[in-house]
Amino acid sequence: MTGYLLRRIPTAIVVLAVASILIFAVLRLIPGGPEAALAGPDATAAELAAIRHDLGLDQAFITQYLAWVGDILALDLGTSYQVGGSIADLIGFGLINTLILTVAALIIAILLALALALTAVLFDNRFVAGLLTVVNAAAIALPTFVVGTVLILVFGVRLRLLPAGGIPPNGFTESLQISTQYLILPALTLGLPAGAMLARFLTESLRTELQQPYVLTARALGASRTDIVLKHALRNALPPTLTALGITVGALLGGAVLVESIFGWPGLGLLTEEGIFARDYPLVQVLILLSVAVFVIIQLLADIVHAWLDPRIRLAGDR
Amino acid sequence: MPRHRGARAAAVIVAILLALAAVGCESAVSQQQNSTAPAAPGGPTPRGGDLRVGVLGDLSPKAFLQIGTGSMNGQVVANSFDTLIRYARDSLTVEPSLATAWQLAPDGRSLALDLRTDVTFHDGRPFVSSDVENSIKAYLSGPWTPQFKRTAAAITRFDTSDPHRVILHFAHPLSNIFDLLDSAPVIDQNTLPELKAGTAFNGTGPFRFDSWQPNSTVRLVRNEHYWGGAPALESVTFVVVRDDQSLFTRLRTGQIDVADGLSYHDQQLVTQRYGFTGLTLTGAESQEYVGINVTNPALSDVRVRRAIAYAIDRPRIINDVFRGSGYTVNLPWPEWSPAYRPEANTTYTRDLDKARALITETGPIPPLTLDYSTQGNDRVIAEIVQSNLGDVGIEVRLVPNDRTQQSSKLIGGKFEGLWLLQHAFAQFTPSTLAVSAYPFNAAKNSSNYSNPAYSAAAEAAWTVRDSSSPEALAAYRELDEAWLRDLFLVEIGVVLRQVATAPSVGNIDWDRRNQLHFAGTYLASEGKQ
Numbered sequence: 001m002t003g004y005l006l007r008r009i010p011t012a013i014v015v016l017a018v019a020s021i022l023i024f025a026v027l028r029l030i031p032g033g034p035e036a037a038l039a040g041p042d043a044t045a046a047e048l049a050a051i052r053h054d055l056g057l058d059q060a061f062i063t064q065y066l067a068w069v070g071d072i073l074a075l076d077l078g079t080s081y082q083v084g085g086s087i088a089d090l091i092g093f094g095l096i097n098t099l100i101l102t103v104a105a106l107i108i109a110i111l112l113a114l115a116l117a118l119t120a121v122l123f124d125n126r127f128v129a130g131l132l133t134v135v136n137a138a139a140i141a142l143p144t145f146v147v148g149t150v151l152i153l154v155f156g157v158r159l160r161l162l163p164a165g166g167i168p169p170n171g172f173t174e175s176l177q178i179s180t181q182y183l184i185l186p187a188l189t190l191g192l193p194a195g196a197m198l199a200r201f202l203t204e205s206l207r208t209e210l211q212q213p214y215v216l217t218a219r220a221l222g223a224s225r226t227d228i229v230l231k232h233a234l235r236n237a238l239p240p241t242l243t244a245l246g247i248t249v250g251a252l253l254g255g256a257v258l259v260e261s262i263f264g265w266p267g268l269g270l271l272t273e274e275g276i277f278a279r280d281y282p283l284v285q286v287l288i289l290l291s292v293a294v295f296v297i298i299q300l301l302a303d304i305v306h307a308w309l310d311p312r313i314r315l316a317g318d319r
Numbered sequence: 320m321p322r323h324r325g326a327r328a329a330a331v332i333v334a335i336l337l338a339l340a341a342v343g344c345e346s347a348v349s350q351q352q353n354s355t356a357p358a359a360p361g362g363p364t365p366r367g368g369d370l371r372v373g374v375l376g377d378l379s380p381k382a383f384l385q386i387g388t389g390s391m392n393g394q395v396v397a398n399s400f401d402t403l404i405r406y407a408r409d410s411l412t413v414e415p416s417l418a419t420a421w422q423l424a425p426d427g428r429s430l431a432l433d434l435r436t437d438v439t440f441h442d443g444r445p446f447v448s449s450d451v452e453n454s455i456k457a458y459l460s461g462p463w464t465p466q467f468k469r470t471a472a473a474i475t476r477f478d479t480s481d482p483h484r485v486i487l488h489f490a491h492p493l494s495n496i497f498d499l500l501d502s503a504p505v506i507d508q509n510t511l512p513e514l515k516a517g518t519a520f521n522g523t524g525p526f527r528f529d530s531w532q533p534n535s536t537v538r539l540v541r542n543e544h545y546w547g548g549a550p551a552l553e554s555v556t557f558v559v560v561r562d563d564q565s566l567f568t569r570l571r572t573g574q575i576d577v578a579d580g581l582s583y584h585d586q587q588l589v590t591q592r593y594g595f596t597g598l599t600l601t602g603a604e605s606q607e608y609v610g611i612n613v614t615n616p617a618l619s620d621v622r623v624r625r626a627i628a629y630a631i632d633r634p635r636i637i638n639d640v641f642r643g644s645g646y647t648v649n650l651p652w653p654e655w656s657p658a659y660r661p662e663a664n665t666t667y668t669r670d671l672d673k674a675r676a677l678i679t680e681t682g683p684i685p686p687l688t689l690d691y692s693t694q695g696n697d698r699v700i701a702e703i704v705q706s707n708l709g710d711v712g713i714e715v716r717l718v719p720n721d722r723t724q725q726s727s728k729l730i731g732g733k734f735e736g737l738w739l740l741q742h743a744f745a746q747f748t749p750s751t752l753a754v755s756a757y758p759f760n761a762a763k764n765s766s767n768y769s770n771p772a773y774s775a776a777a778e779a780a781w782t783v784r785d786s787s788s789p790e791a792l793a794a795y796r797e798l799d800e801a802w803l804r805d806l807f808l809v810e811i812g813v814v815l816r817q818v819a820t821a822p823s824v825g826n827i828d829w830d831r832r833n834q835l836h837f838a839g840t841y842l843a844s845e846g847k848q
Contacts, residue, residue, distance in 0.1 A: 032727035039726075043464040047461075093535075152568060274561070279723050
C-alpha cells in the first residue's frame with residue numbers, strides 16, 4: 001500500500017504545479033484588470049497606475065508568479081483585492097457553506113444511485129427498466145439552471161414550502177430543521193444529475209456481477225435474488241462505482257458554482273464568480289488551485305479505497 | 320423471518336422520525352416572513368424589527384467611497400456615516416446635517432461651516448472640526464478614487480481652531496463645493512486603517528456597524544445615541560443577492576423587505592401585480608447614452624454622429640426597456656436641474672429622412688462596433704440601437720463585455736466605435752459633470768474628444784462662486800452647445816431608478832447617489848408573523 005501511495009504523490013505534485021502556472025497565466029489573459037474594477041468608471045489614468053503599483057501588477061510576470069507561489073508555500077494565501085480582507089478568512093467562510101452543500105448533495109446522489117440501481121436490478125422487468133431510463137436521462141439531461149429555477153418556482157414561490165434561496169439567517173448550528181429546509185432545494189439541484197450518473201454506473205456494474213459464475217452457484221444453492229444482490233453482487237460492484245464517485249465529488253464542487261449562484265448560497269462558487277468579475281487575481285488563483293487540490297486529493301483517496309477493496313491493486317502496488 | 324422483522328423495525332423507525340418531524344417542524348418559510356400589514360402613515364411610528372434589504376453586490380472596502388461601484392458600499396455610507404450637508408431631493412437646496420449653518424465668502428474662496436455640538440462617533444468620541452479636515456484628507460489620500468476628488472484637492476487650507484466651526488479655503492471659487500460636502504462622509508481618523516481593511520466602520524450615522532459575512536450579509540444595528548434621535552428600526556440587514564432574478568424571488572417570497580436593483584420589468588410586475596410598493600428615486604437620476612469614439616475615422620465626421628442622433632428611437636428605449644421610468648433628452652440635465660431647458664431636448668428626435676440624408680452626404684460607412692455591458696438592460700438597448708442604425712444603413716456589430724472589461728475600456732478610452740452605458744452626476748451642480756464624470760471630462764474623456772472652448776466652458780462653470788448665477792448659467796449653455804454641436808456622446812434619456820418594498824415598510828429616504836437612508840424608516844408591525 002505504501003509503495004502504491006508513493007507512486008501517486010509525485011504525480012499529484014506535478015499536477016498542482018502545472019495547474020498553478022496555468023491558473024496564474026490564464027487569469028491575466030482575461031481582458032480588463034483589477035484596477036478597473038477597483039477604481040470605478042471615473043478614475044484617471046494616474047489613479048489606475050497607482051492602483052496597479054499598489055497591487056504589484058507593474059512587476060514582471062515571473063516575479064509576480066514566484067512571489068505568489070512563495071507565499072502559498074509559506075501558507076500565506078494573501079489579501080483579496082476587492083474585499084481587502086484575508087483570503088484565508090474568506091475561503092474559510094465560503095468553504096464551510098460549500099462543503100455543507102456538497103456533502104448534502106453527495107448524500108442525495110448516493111441514496112438516489114442506490115435506490116435507482118437496486119430497483120433496476122431487483123425488479124428486472126421492461127416497464128421498470130423503461131421508467132428508470134426516462135428518470136435517469138431526464139436527471140442527467142436537464143440543465144442545472146432549469147432544475148434549480150423550476151424547484152424555486154414550485155417549492156419556493158408557488159407552494160412556499162421551502163426557502164427560495166440563501167442560507168439560514170442565524171447560521172447552520174441554530175436549528176437542524178431550519179438548516180435542512182434551506183439545504184433541500186440546492187442540494188437536490190446539485191445532487192440529482194450526479195445521482196443519476198452514479199446510478200448508471202452502479203446498475204451496469206451490478207448487472208455485470210450478476211452474470212458471474214458465483215451468482216449461478218448461489219442460485220443453485222437456493223439464495224434469493226435479493227440476497228444475492230445485497231450480500232454479494234453489491235459489494236463486488238462498488239469498486240468501479242467508487243472511482244466514479246471520486247469524479248462525481250469533483251463534478252459536484254464544480255457544479256456548486258452554478259447552484260450557489262442560482263440559490264444565492266454564499267460558498268466558494270459564488271466567491272469565485274464574484275472574484276472573476278472583479279478580476280480579484282489572488283482570490284481566484286487560490287480558489288481554483290484549491291479546487292484542483294481537492295480534486296487531486298479525492299482521486300488519491302478514491303484510489304486508496306479502490307486498492308483497499310481490491311487486493312489485486314494493493315498487492316501490485318506493493319510489489 | 321429475521322429479514323421481515325428488520326424491515327418492520329426500519330419502517331417503525333422511519334414512521335417515528337416522520338411523525339417527530341411533522342409535529343416539531345419549524346418552517347423556515349414562516350420564520351423568514353416579516354409582517355405584511357401595510358404601513359400606516361400619520362400614526363405613531365412603530366419601533367423595532369429587522370429590515371432586510373436585498374442589494375446587488377457586496378461590500379468592498381477598497382472601493383468604499385466610489386459612487387457606482389456596488390450599492391452595498393453606498394448603503395453602509397448612507398446609514399453608518401453622516402455628511403456635512405444634504406441636498407433636498409428635488410432641487411440643489413442645501414439642508415443641514417452635521418453642519419448647521421454655512422457662509423460662503425463674497426469672493427467664493429472660503430466657506431465657513433458651523434458644526435453640531437451634540438454628535439459623537441459610534442465609539443463615543445465627540446465629533447469636532449478636525450474630523451472634517453481629516454475626512455477630506457482621507458477622501459483624497461486613497462486607496463479610494465472618489466469622484467469629487469478634484470474638488471477636494473482644490474481645498475488648500477482648513478481652519479479648525481474652533482472645535483465646532485471649520486473654515487475651508489479654496490484655490491479658486493468652487494461652484495460644486497456642496498456636491499463634495501453632500502457626498503464625502505465624515506470618517507473617524509483613529510479607525511481609518513480598519514475602515515480601509517473593512518474591519519471597522521466607525522461613523523456618526525443612525526446605525527452602528529455590527530457584522531459582515533462576505534458574500535452573504537451586512538448587519539447594522541440602531542445607534543441609540545444618534546444626534547437625530549434613535550431610529551425606529553432595531554437593525555438593518557443587507558442581504559447580498561447576486562442577480563436581479565433572485566432579488567425578485569426573494570422579495571416575492573418574503574425573504575427580504577426591500578429590493579434595490581430589480582429590473583424595470585420586475586419592478587413593474589411586483590408593484591402592479593403583487594402589491595409591493597414602488598419608490599421612484601427622484602433626484603438620483605442617471606442617463607443612458609451612446610458614447611462615440613471621435614477618433615474612429617468613420618465617426619470623425621460630425622455628420623455621421625448627427626445621423627446616429629437622429630436614428631435612435633429614444634421613446635422606444637424609455638418605454639420598452641425602462642418601462643416608462645424616465646424621459647427622453649438630448650442633454651443630460653434632469654427636469655429640476657438649473658441647467659434644464661426643454662426646448663434643447665428636441666434638437667434630435669427620430670427622423671430617418673434626415674439621418675439618411677446625412678449618410679448620403681458622407682458616403683458609405685464601414686461597419687461599426689457597439690460595446691455594451693452584459694449586466695443589466697444594456698443588451699436589449701444595444702439590439703434596439705443596432706436595429707435603429709440599420710434603418711439608416713449603418714451596420715453595427717455588438718460587442719458584449721463584462722462590467723470590469725467595460726469599465727476598463729471606458730477609462731482607457733479604448734472603445735473602438737460606439738458604446739452603451741449610463742452616467743450620473745447631472746443630478747449634482749451642473750459644473751460637476753464636466754470635471755468629475757469621465758464621459759464628459761474636458762481634460763480627458765472616453766470619446767477622445769478635446770476642444771479648448773469646451774475645456775474653457777467647463778473650467779468657467781466650475782470656478783464661479785454661485786452655481787446658479789447668470790455667469791454659471793452662461794457657462795452651462797456653452798457646454799450644452801458643445802454637446803449638441805459636436806455630439807461626442809448621444810444622450811438617450813434620463814432614467815429614474817426604482818426600489819420595491821413590502822407594504823409593511825414605511826418612510827424610506829434616499830440621496831442623490833441612489834443610497835437609501837433608513838434613519839426614519841419603520842416596519843408596520845415589528846417582528847415576525
